[in-house]
Amino acid sequence: MVKTDFSPIADTTRRAEIVALLRRAILTGQLQPGQKLNELRISEQMRVSRAPLREAMRELVQEGILTSIPYAGTFVIDVTAKDIDDAYSLNQVLDEFAIERTWPQRDQRFFDELDRRHEAVKQATRNLDTTRQIETALQLHGLIYEWADNSVLLETWQRLTSRLQMYFALHQHARNEPVPAEDVHETYVHLMKGADMRAAQRHAREHINLDFEQLLSYARSLEQRLSKGA
């Protein structure tokens, strides 16, 4: 009996491609929070009819990065400081859980993949490609979720990730400067290879903490400016 592992073939529907395009545009900040998506304009730009575009948008609405108001339009979600705080605190809990589940399953393949993703982050950092840096950092972090062998947890994390990526992109765009060149993930990778699970959990919590604190203060300052303007 032949026993090969084939991955599912690529989705060949326009809808799937549109979803990917739109998601990327949103997560990289090309489409800004609050912005309205004009169906006719976008469908013409993509050379696609509105049907698959609309279906794609429904998916992204459920994915939580778009929001739709009947007969008014579909918009990129707004990012409030509270949203960030909510996502952050939930992320802490999920991280702890993911590490706990992943811990006994770690093997050589896990360590290799950990290194591979870590390398990707370092490369993006060297290239000063902030968008890619965010992407790779989240992928590195996501490894524990893929390894935890819990589909519902993974799904939940991926939903969270979408938003996190959006938040971080927003932040980077605003700062408009390369991110810390020093590698903050070194310790994390080291700990994930080690023997002390509690230490890894603690570090994950504190390490992420830093990033979030920056985000939060930025979001708060944005909101203050907005409320003054209104």
Add this chain to the structure above:
Amino acid sequence: MVKTDFSPIADTTRRAEIVALLRRAILTGQLQPGQKLNELRISEQMRVSRAPLREAMRELVQEGILTSIPYAGTFVIDVTAKDIDDAYSLNQVLDEFAIERTWPQRDQRFFDELDRRHEAVKQATRNLDTTRQIETALQLHGLIYEWADNSVLLETWQRLTSRLQMYFALHQHARNEPVPAEDVHETYVHLMKGADMRAAQRHAREHINLDFEQLLSYARSLEQRLSKGA
């Protein structure tokens, strides 16, 4: 200045109604796991064109209770024992977190709502309406998520709930008999009103445990039977 709180008006699109209809059909077990949804047939039954139906289905795919294979069809998700186990373990973690967040926010309104929902469960139980009993039990349980004041957490819970409801419905249908008349939620409500948070967390974990264990064993027996038949 007049200061009244109006809730958002109801969605008036066919799409939204279709989503509600389909979701209900799936969660109550009218549409069984694995079953294919024929677009033409359903659209004719609902007297609706395929466009809004398809959009509705895309939403439910993202909601996690449908799954779509391009050019093949859209199906109600299959329920495996592993899925149940995954959902269960994640639910434990989320419960603990939700109780922790809700705890300091409890007030009279919270207690009243707790009683109200508890009463709804008891009534459904008296009426031997198993479908409604599942619904109300989940609503009672969901109160801590609504009060935790964390939109991302609430959203996550609601996604989980959909599946849980599906699983429970499946179970009930199979047993085809009224559920335990004795009220298992009495202790839970009592603890949530009390002063010992840890005790409440512990109970939530153990209480849910029971329900899930039943579900799990049922799902496992189902799968065994299936694998024998195949």
Add this chain to the structure above:
DNA sequence: GACAATCAGATTGTCGACAATCTAACAAGA
């Protein structure tokens, strides 16, 4: 009989056009 090629039917994916609804500008009246 086993196997591959072909074809018809059914189903999903996509399109272009029309209907329903909203928004904003303007006009009319108090």
Add this chain to the structure above:
DNA sequence: TCTTGTTAGATTGTCGACAATCTGATTGTC
């Protein structure tokens, strides 16, 4: 001036028809 009614334009929601794809039965060949 402020409010209310009207209307035109733009945008979203829905429809029916066509194109692309899959499935399973049929045929033909070895």
